[in-house]
Amino acid sequence: xxxxxxxxxxxxxxxxxxxxxxxxxxxxxxxxxxxxxxxxxxxxxxxxxxxxxxxxxxxxxxxxxxxxxxxxxxxxxxxxxxxxxxxxxxxxxxxxxxxxxxxxxxxxxxxxxxxxxxxxxxxxxxxxxxxxxxxxxxxxxxxxxxxxxxxxxxxxxxxxxxxxxxxxxxxxxxxxxxxxxxxxxxxxxxxxxxxxxxxxxxxxxxxxxxxxxxxxxxxxxxxxxxxxxxxxxxxxxxxxxxxxxxxxxxxxxxxxxxxxxxxxxxxxxxxxxxxxxxxxxxxxxxxxxxxxxxxxxxxxxxxxxxxxxxxxxxxxxxxxxxxxxxxxxxxxxxxxxxxxxxxxxxxxxxxxxxxxxxxxxxxxxxxx
Numbered sequence: 001x002x003x004x005x006x007x008x009x010x011x012x013x014x015x016x017x018x019x020x021x022x023x024x025x026x027x028x029x030x031x032x033x034x035x036x037x038x039x040x041x042x043x044x045x046x047x048x049x050x051x052x053x054x055x056x057x058x059x060x061x062x063x064x065x066x067x068x069x070x071x072x073x074x075x076x077x078x079x080x081x082x083x084x085x086x087x088x089x090x091x092x093x094x095x096x097x098x099x100x101x102x103x104x105x106x107x108x109x110x111x112x113x114x115x116x117x118x119x120x121x122x123x124x125x126x127x128x129x130x131x132x133x134x135x136x137x138x139x140x141x142x143x144x145x146x147x148x149x150x151x152x153x154x155x156x157x158x159x160x161x162x163x164x165x166x167x168x169x170x171x172x173x174x175x176x177x178x179x180x181x182x183x184x185x186x187x188x189x190x191x192x193x194x195x196x197x198x199x200x201x202x203x204x205x206x207x208x209x210x211x212x213x214x215x216x217x218x219x220x221x222x223x224x225x226x227x228x229x230x231x232x233x234x235x236x237x238x239x240x241x242x243x244x245x246x247x248x249x250x251x252x253x254x255x256x257x258x259x260x261x262x263x264x265x266x267x268x269x270x271x272x273x274x275x276x277x278x279x280x281x282x283x284x285x286x287x288x289x290x291x292x293x294x295x296x297x298x299x300x301x302x303x304x305x306x307x308x309x310x311x312x313x314x315x316x317x318x319x320x321x322x323x324x325x326x327x328x329x330x331x332x333x334x335x336x337x338x339x340x341x342x343x344x345x346x347x348x349x350x351x352x353x354x355x356x357x358x359x360x361x362x363x364x365x366x367x368x
Contacts, residue, residue, distance in 0.1 A: 013167035027137035039228025064110035086128035099135035213261035
């Protein structure tokens with residue numbers, strides 16, 4: 001009998017959107033535990049599910065490391081029956097009559113005694129002797145064990161849940177998110193320009209990781225400020241107010257948020273703003289307007305344009321201008337923002353040039 005030839009397989013990291021889709025699909029029956037490196041947006045999954053699933057459900061956020069064993073419920077004496085009755089905390093919203101979506105955030109960092117109660121919740125959909133309403137979903141989040149932040153799981157517990165690795169967003173997917181959130185064009189353009197900013201230590205060679213001073217690196221235990229989707233978003237208020245803060249205070253504030261190397265790089269990149277081509281100039285004459293003289297200034301111009309486009313005529317003008325750019329990659333980033341931004345997606349889908357690009361398989365892969 002011929003030996004079975006089993007090819008080596010690679011289990012993929014999945015996007016945050018796919019994590020939410022997985023929870024919606026199977027979360028009634030099995031607890032999905034989402035794992036990723038710090039600051040990648042795991043905690044925002046509950047908000048995403050609320051937006052997708054609506055008010056048929058009650059949504060419960062439990063910050064597991066901050067809870068004690070009495071915070072979910074406790075046994076209360078009943079004098080009449082001389083027994084103990086289990087009372088569930090109002091945190092769990094069991095009395096609304098709606099099915100629940102419960103997020104156990106940072107589950108693997110919680111108190112050991114509390115894990116026993118959570119284990120029953122995750123496996124049996126019960127808390128104490130109270131069952132969750134029919135149709136309830138439970139999911140959990142944690143960091144990767146390789147992150148070195150004390151997230152451990154026992155084999156018998158891990159065998160009861162579905163553990164899924166969530167990918168760190170790349171510069172395009174984060175750029176779409178940041179555009180929809182209204183983050184500053186300078187910040188979005190820097191991330192798209194310097195792709196090291198959103199690299200993952202899990203997917204870099206040892207040499208590339210040594211050469212990346214921006215990102216989370218578990219081999220540097222003293223590193224507390226680094227670039228992540230979370231810290232990038234928190235730095236937006238600094239960028240927005242840098243004229244009021246001045247150079248020194250802006251640098252100090254950014255260094256304390258995204259790390260010194262990233263702060264220096266971002267402010268150096270900001271010097272390119274003087275080379276921006278004004279968007280009104282482009283819209284008036286897209287075929288005659290000058291092109292920016294550096295790649296960074298091109299990227300800045302395009303991200304400012306994403307925020308400025310309000311009409312189909314303006315969009316068509318920017319499409320004509322962008323086709324004069326020497327870099328197909330920058331054009332793909334620009335078109336991706338237009339096609340995925342909530343503000344411009346309807347305009348983009350009605351533009352013939354953009355529709356043709358969006359249907360192209362290679363460029364569509366860039367968006368996904």
